[in-house]
Amino acid sequence: MPKDDLMEHASSTVDFYALLGVEFESSSSDIRRAYRKTALKYHPDKLGAAFDPEKFHLLQVANDVLSDPTAKAAYDNARYARLQKVRQEQLFEGRRRQMKEELEAREKGGVGAGIQVGGKRPREEEDEMGTEIRRLAEEGKRRRREMEEKIRAQGGSAPSFAEPSASTPPPKRPADITPKPAAPTKPEPAQTAAEEAEEEDEVARLERRIREIAEAKEKRKADKRARKSGVYVPADTPSASPAGDWKARLKEKGIHDQKDTSTPVKRPDLNGLKAGEKPLSSPKFSFSPKPRLVPQAKDEFAATMDRLKDAEKKRLEEEIRRKEADSPL
Incomplete structure (x- = not known):
């Protein structure tokens, strides 16, 4: 003081x-x-x-x-x-x-x-x-x-x-x-x-208990604020990767990804050519974008619904990427 x-x-x-x-x-x-x-x-x-x-x-x-x-x-x-x-x-x-x-x-x-x-x-x-x-x-x-x-x-x-x-x-x-x-006072035994030492340990234990309670209270307040902000990640769970599994989130929304229709690339055997075999031609790689699966619309209504689904899928992908970019690592 x-x-x-x-x-x-x-x-x-x-x-x-x-x-x-x-x-x-x-x-x-x-x-x-x-x-x-x-x-x-x-x-x-x-x-x-x-x-x-x-x-x-x-x-x-x-x-x-x-x-x-x-x-x-x-x-x-x-x-x-x-x-x-x-x-x-x-x-x-x-x-x-x-x-x-x-x-x-x-x-x-x-x-x-x-x-x-x-x-x-x-x-x-x-x-x-x-x-x-x-x-x-x-x-x-x-x-x-x-x-x-x-x-x-x-x-x-x-x-x-x-x-x-x-x-x-x-x-x-x-x-x-x-x-x-004045009444004679009895001397207090030493x-x-x-x-x-026991009394000092008791005081230290009580003070440490007060600090732990205060820290737990502050942690609960911080968790509550994080939940309100919408980006709450519990400390005891493994943190998500920066890119995020957005395909799994799309699957939860009911939107399935298109199947890969490209032709698989062939390559020669890694152990070399065997006796009597002719060398294979060099593999051909295609750098063109994957063909989009065009819905076979039987009528105009079905084509319109497919376009709406594609637009909704793009919007959800953009929203998920934006949230992952804004969330702390």
Whole structure:
């Protein structure tokens, strides 16, 4: 995929890691292995009528973006910014909910009017919120540094990421909403070389099957066009000679050729003259055209029918010769 298209797809809001079923820290080999497994799962030969071309194309885009170091760094940066925005919105929503509950408690004349419903003082809440925000900021800086070092080690140019401004006050968050610790993921067992080769053979077989189906479809279309043109010659039958057996075609039309009435030519014996024999005279060859068989018309109607048959025969011969001349060799 071109570099410009990769950078354009890097700004996508789709979670490519969840789509391929890999983690943020997965290596390039793990991403490639996960792509092969997922592609086999959504392949058209396996799904048939339920095949989703958009889903299959999105898998290819995810593999291309996460396999390119520069595009992966840009995608990770945009993804981290989106996650931060979602967390801030959750914090603000929780703060509004807590303020509403506190206001309702005050209206009802609750004893703890000066204390938040959660049971913690505002000062303690602000301290915990500031600590969590600082932790998130440090985690983001650490990830950016690791990504830049990884790209620099691979020989690519590290993208520049803008550091958060120190003058911007960090957003506040209530104490009752704390980020849930990520569930520990079980390390995926390393795939053997035999399994990888088997998966690659399966992918190659499926791709070869798709090409064969496409070629058979094109061949059927070409045969159909040839039949419509009237000069169709099947590929599995021996091709006709350029001259063609036009006499056989005339016989199919019901028109028989005239018999040869010329006198056969005699020639001396090839083994020479025998003793006591006189040499034969030299053979006579006739170069005159063969006499046409003139129909013995008993009446005028029979002569007219014979002439019509001769004319029809000539017309069919000309038509057959013209078709044979126009047909490809």
